Amino acid sequence: xxxxxxxxxxxxxxxxxxxxxxxxxxxxxxxxxxxxxxxxxxxxxxxxxxxxxxxxxxxxxxxxxxxxxxxxxxxxxxxxxxxxxxxxxxxxxxxxxxxxxxxxxxxxxxxxxxxxxxxxxxxxxxxxxxxxxxxxxxxxxxxxxxxxxxxxxxxxxxxxxxxxxxxxxxxxxxxxxxxxxxxx
Numbered sequence: 001x002x003x004x005x006x007x008x009x010x011x012x013x014x015x016x017x018x019x020x021x022x023x024x025x026x027x028x029x030x031x032x033x034x035x036x037x038x039x040x041x042x043x044x045x046x047x048x049x050x051x052x053x054x055x056x057x058x059x060x061x062x063x064x065x066x067x068x069x070x071x072x073x074x075x076x077x078x079x080x081x082x083x084x085x086x087x088x089x090x091x092x093x094x095x096x097x098x099x100x101x102x103x104x105x106x107x108x109x110x111x112x113x114x115x116x117x118x119x120x121x122x123x124x125x126x127x128x129x130x131x132x133x134x135x136x137x138x139x140x141x142x143x144x145x146x147x148x149x150x151x152x153x154x155x156x157x158x159x160x161x162x163x164x165x166x167x168x169x170x171x172x173x174x175x176x177x178x179x180x181x182x183x184x
Contacts, residue, residue: 034099038107045112049074071117072155076162078113083163085109087170118155122148 053070085105089096122145129144 031099031102034103035107035110038103039111040107042108042111045108046074046114049077049112068121071114071121075113075115075118075155075159078109079159080162080166082109082113083166083168084170085166087167088173089170091171091173118152121155122152125151 050070053073082105085101089101125144125147126141127144129140132140
């Protein structure tokens with residue numbers, strides 16, 4: 001059976017400008033190891049944040065708040081630190097090793113923050129509305145859903161501001177000082 005003509009191929013047997021197979025991508029095995037190691041550290045830091053803010057005797061927000069305050073603190077602090085890391089890496093005179101940025105950014109801070117917990121936060125007011133004494137009315141459930149959406153939007157907006165502040169701080173701290181450079 002004859003092979004179908006490829007675009008750009010002439011009938012004279014000349015090579016096409018299109019590759020016949022996609023180039024192979026090498027999986028960054030060692031880089032994945034650094035991300036995994038960083039992720040283990042990030043999970044421990046997240047657990048420490050929860051233990052500090054929600055632990056017995058140290059619960060700053062009371063038992064009714066559950067782990068919501070710790071999750072919010074972890075996400076906002078993580079957003080700031082990720083912005084700081086990226087700002088510093090972008091403005092540094094010497095290029096950063098990709099293992100460092102992968103371990104700290106994707107690994108530690110990716111595991112420290114928790115987008116899935118933020119998404120679950122949406123259901124917290126709905127669950128509270130359903131478990132309240134009395135019958136669960138549509139009005140109560142919709143009110144809980146609205147409160148959940150408002151809470152998630154507030155945390156997302158605050159996280160964006162924290163990331164921006166971290167990026168600015170990291171960019172400023174890594175920028176070369178022209179006066180210092182001129183004095184050399």
